[in-house]
Amino acid sequence: MEPVVTTAFTPWLSLLGGVLIGISAVMVMGMFGKIAGITGITKGIVATLPLAGGPDDRAWRIAFLAGLILSPLLVVMATGSYPKATIPPSLIGMAVAGLLVGIGTSLGSGCTSGHGVCGIARLSRRSFAAVASFLATAVTTTTVLRHVF
Secondary structure, three states, X not given: OOOOOOOOOOHHXXXXXXXXXXXXXXXHHHHHOOOOOHHHHHHHHHHOOHHHOOOOOHHHHHHHHHHXXXXXXXXXXXXXXXXXXOOOOOHHHHHHHHHXXXXXXXXXXXXXXXXXXXXXXXXXXXXXXXXXXXXXXXHHHXXXXXXXX
């Protein structure tokens, strides 16, 4: 039997991250009138390509995604090291997980950030159902992966 993998409890970093996510969601809604869902922002980049004929609002979308990608550099600059990965990554596992997340967000018309942060804040019943589905799936998947396989 493999050892149980534990994850570190980081309440202050988690609180800071949550506050920053909330501020960014409010800024996107206030400045652009859009929901700060990563799936929608990413789709919007493709949909606003010149040949797609959509409105050209790629700049803020690209800046938002760049911030997501580059933000680990802030952690390195602040702490001097990358956060430790306590779960060994598996390339195949990450590819399968990414594919399933993509299918799920497409079927659910949004991801955890769109439904969980913005949808629940707007008291959307659809978002409450989506988040309940996300959580149930996460608990089931984690339980199966840690205790069955």
